[in-house]
Amino acid sequence: MSKPKSNKKDEIQMPGRRDFFKKSAAGLLLMNYSIRHILAEDFDVPLVDSSQSSPQYGDIFVMESAPGPETVINGKRYIYFGGTGYFALHGHPEVIEAGIAAFRKYGLHSATSRTGFGNTPVQLDLEQKIAEYFGTEDSLHFVSGYLDNLFLVQALKDQIDVVFIDETAHFSIRDAVYSALKPVIMFRHRDPEDLSQKLKETLKPGQKPLLMTDGIFPTMGVIAPVPDYVKIIEPYDGLISLDDSHSVGVLGSNGRGTYEHYGLKSDRLYFAGTMSKAFGGHGGFIPGNKQFIQYIKTTCGAFAGATPSPTPAMAASAKGLEIVKNHPEMRERLRKNVAMVKTGMKKLGFEMNDNPVPIVTWTMKSADDMKKIQKELMNRGVAVAYTKYIGAPASGALRASIFSEHKPEHINKLLEEVGKLV
Numbered sequence: 001m002s003k004p005k006s007n008k009k010d011e012i013q014m015p016g017r018r019d020f021f022k023k024s025a026a027g028l029l030l031m032n033y034s035i036r037h038i039l040a041e042d043f044d045v046p047l048v049d050s051s052q053s054s055p056q057y058g059d060i061f062v063m064e065s066a067p068g069p070e071t072v073i074n075g076k077r078y079i080y081f082g083g084t085g086y087f088a089l090h091g092h093p094e095v096i097e098a099g100i101a102a103f104r105k106y107g108l109h110s111a112t113s114r115t116g117f118g119n120t121p122v123q124l125d126l127e128q129k130i131a132e133y134f135g136t137e138d139s140l141h142f143v144s145g146y147l148d149n150l151f152l153v154q155a156l157k158d159q160i161d162v163v164f165i166d167e168t169a170h171f172s173i174r175d176a177v178y179s180a181l182k183p184v185i186m187f188r189h190r191d192p193e194d195l196s197q198k199l200k201e202t203l204k205p206g207q208k209p210l211l212m213t214d215g216i217f218p219t220m221g222v223i224a225p226v227p228d229y230v231k232i233i234e235p236y237d238g239l240i241s242l243d244d245s246h247s248v249g250v251l252g253s254n255g256r257g258t259y260e261h262y263g264l265k266s267d268r269l270y271f272a273g274t275m276s277k278a279f280g281g282h283g284g285f286i287p288g289n290k291q292f293i294q295y296i297k298t299t300c301g302a303f304a305g306a307t308p309s310p311t312p313a314m315a316a317s318a319k320g321l322e323i324v325k326n327h328p329e330m331r332e333r334l335r336k337n338v339a340m341v342k343t344g345m346k347k348l349g350f351e352m353n354d355n356p357v358p359i360v361t362w363t364m365k366s367a368d369d370m371k372k373i374q375k376e377l378m379n380r381g382v383a384v385a386y387t388k389y390i391g392a393p394a395s396g397a398l399r400a401s402i403f404s405e406h407k408p409e410h411i412n413k414l415l416e417e418v419g420k421l422v
Contacts, residue, residue, distance in 0.1 A: 025131050054202055066091025069406045071383070079410045081400035084218075085251055086358050087330050088405040089280025089320045102315030109311050114297075115304045119391055122311050125362070126318040127285075134248075134256050134287040140296055143309045143318075145245050145274030147282035147302055149176035149212065152241045152272055152286065154300040157182060159165055160239060161207035164198060166214065168188065173212050189391070190217075194229035199236060209238040214321040215258030215271065216246035219391035219399065221359030223251070227262050230269075242271040249324050250358060251277025279324055281317025283309040334358055334404035337411060341402055344415035348422060358402040364422070367395040374398060380417045414418040 022070065049300035057074060058063075065072035066086040071080035089095050102122050110118040123141060145375055149172045151161070157180040165173055167186045177184050185202055187329060188194040191302040199209060213224045229240060244257040252260025255278070259269055270288070275281030286296065297303050308314070324330065335356045342352040350362045364370050388396040400414065 022045040041293055054246060069403055072304055073208070073383060078378065078381055079413055081382065081384045081402065081406075083275035083401055083416060084246065085280060086278045086334060086401070086403055087232045087280065087320075087324060088403045089278075090416065092280060092320070092323065094103065094323065095280050095316045095319045098319035099312035099316035100234065103312040106311040109308060111305055111307065113309060114305070120311055120314075122310055122314045122318070126314045126321075129318050129321050130285050131287055133321055136287040136289065138290045138293040139285055139287040139403055140293050141275075141283055142284045142302065142310070142316065143283055143306050145276060146172045146175075146271075147306075148245065148272030148274070148284045148286065149173045149241070149243055150179060150298050151296055153177055153180045153210075153212070153285075153381055154268055154302075155292065155296045156210055156241065156270065160210040162214060162299070163210045164195060165201075165212045166217075166292075168214075168217060168219075169212065170214050170245075170319055171390065173214070173243055176244055177212060177279075186195070190222065190225055192225055192232055195229065196232045204238060205320075207236075209233060209236050211238060213240075213241045213242060214246070215244040216251070216357050216359070217391050218246050218359065219389045220361050220398065221355070221357040221389060222353060223247075223258060223261070223355055223357065226258055226264060230264060230266070237268075239268050241269065242269075244271045245274040245277060245284075246357070246359070248273035250331065250334065251356065255324060255328075275317040279317060280320035282313035283317065330404045334402065337404065337406050338402050340408070340411050341400065341414070343410070345418070348415070348419050360402060361392075361397050363395070363397050368397055370398050373418075376421050377417055379416075382414055382417050384414075 052111050061073055063071060063073055064075065065077075067080065067083050067085045069080060070077055071082075072078075073080075106120055106122060110120055112118040112403045114123075127139045127141050130141060131137060140151070149170075152335040153176045160182065162183045162185060163177045163180060164185045164187055165177060166189055168189045183202070184199050187198045195211070201211060211229055213226075213229075215226070216223055224242070226242070233240060242258055247261070249255045251257050255258060256273060257273065259265070261273065266284065268287075272284060272286045274284050276283070286293070309317075338356055338358050338360070342354070345360060345362060346352050352360070354361075364373065370386050374384060377384055385401075386396055387399050
């Protein structure tokens with residue numbers, strides 16, 4: 001039997017600078033595409049219609065309070081099922097006060113690189129707390145979770161020969177992988193068999209793969225089948241790297257993310273996360289052993305070239321992390337709320353998964369139907385997102401984010417109004 005031919009549309013060989021620009025969101029911006037063009041045509045981001053617009057802000061949604069179970073948008077208070085603040089910590093009094101205290105003492109930020117005078121006690125404390133939370137020797141914190149995958153690719157590229165990514169991987173993974181200047185192969189979404197086939201078709205004897213994927217996919221709220229990937233990639237002595245931004249704080253008995261959720265441990269499993277979602281803070285981070293973290297610092301240009309996060313934001317992040325660590329009942333409450341919403345949506349006839357991910361997504365016959373539902377829900381004081389973000393069907397999807405601090409009456413209101421409308 002002849003060897004199957006690789007699908008060229010899934011493969012990108014050794015991208016140069018021009019190819020990188022063409023294939024990355026950052027490149028599109030640098031090549032003078034307007035951000036409105038990208039959002040309007042590529043992602044079809046819904047704008048506010050005339051019934052929801054405000055004289056002050058026009059046709060965009062503007063948040064005028066801290067995000068939480070009830071949030072002010074365009075001057076109106078909504079029961080809020082948007083965003084990613086799964087524990088509603090972004091407006092928590094202790095988080096705010098921690099940021100204010102650091103602001104008064106240290107100013108906005110160090111205004112220089114960490115390779116010089118840019119380290120602060122606040123950042124060093126945050127990194128120690130991240131390491132303690134995830135049970136690692138050390139960690140690295142930096143200005144944005146979008147840089148997670150860039151740091152990981154740069155740190156791992158010399159150990160591997162080919163990169164494999166899920167076809168619906170987050171934009172930050174897509175942007176990052178081309179910087180490795182290694183072949184990049186896409187496999188079908190959450191499809192271990194297709195990954196196995198692509199490995200067989202692509203790798204030459206002795207070559208090692210790096211698999212990069214989201215832990216939780218943010219649009220549909222599904223979890224990558226990582227145990228299957230581990231079994232498939234082990235014979236090739238490969239590495240796995242997760243963008244666990246939506247998983248940390250949420251999945252696992254201790255909130256350590258996707259690997260803990262599945263009970264996986266290996267020195268060939270890497271991950272990164274963000275403080276900006278479950279922990280109510282700011283910036284990206286990578287936990288790891290001291291040798292790996294030091295290697296990142298000495299080899300990744302973004303460490304030397306980027307100013308750290310604002311110091312008040314890092315102090316707030318440390319407090320948010322501390323709250324999540326010390327209050328595991330918040331995670332249990334979140335899971336109960338997720339189960340309550342999904343059970344209710346099933347009764348309304350929608351197909352739902354049974355995982356504990358606090359993202360509840362459903363679809364309807366057409367984009368127009370979903371846009372109308374979103375509009376009517378907002379008219380009734382309930383805010384959910386209509387999205388065509390990566391991973392959504394062509395017509396888009398309706399997406400509700402669930403918080404630990406949603407009360408039963410908030411959830412009942414969501415289910416009652418959706419039931420009336422469908």
